[in-house]
Amino acid sequence: MRKIGVYAVLIGLALIILPYIGLTIRFLGWIDELGETTAWAIKIGLVVLGAVLFFMGKPEEEELPKEETAE
Numbered sequence: 490m491r492k493i494g495v496y497a498v499l500i501g502l503a504l505i506i507l508p509y510i511g512l513t514i515r516f517l518g519w520i521d522e523l524g525e526t527t528a529w530a531i532k533i534g535l536v537v538l539g540a541v542l543f544f545m546g547k548p549e550e551e552e553l554p555k556e557e558t559a560e
Contacts, residue, residue: 490546497539504532 504520507513513521520528 490542491548492546494539494542494544494546497542498536499539501532501535501539504535 500514500517503514504517508521520531523531
């Protein structure tokens with residue numbers, strides 16, 4: 490879930506920042522056609538949802554070295 494959260498936050502931030510430098514994500518460009526208020530709500534919601542998924546997700550388990558058993 491943490492990985493999905495990171496991707497959601499990155500996409501949300503890209504949707505917020507890229508129009509200011511004249512770029513858009515073509516696949517998600519339809520969001521801006523819904524109206525300014527709705528587009529901002531979707532973008533901010535995506536960032537918030539991603540942050541929630543990130544912080545609620547379990548941390549990835551670190552690989553522990555296998556213990557050798559004496560036989």
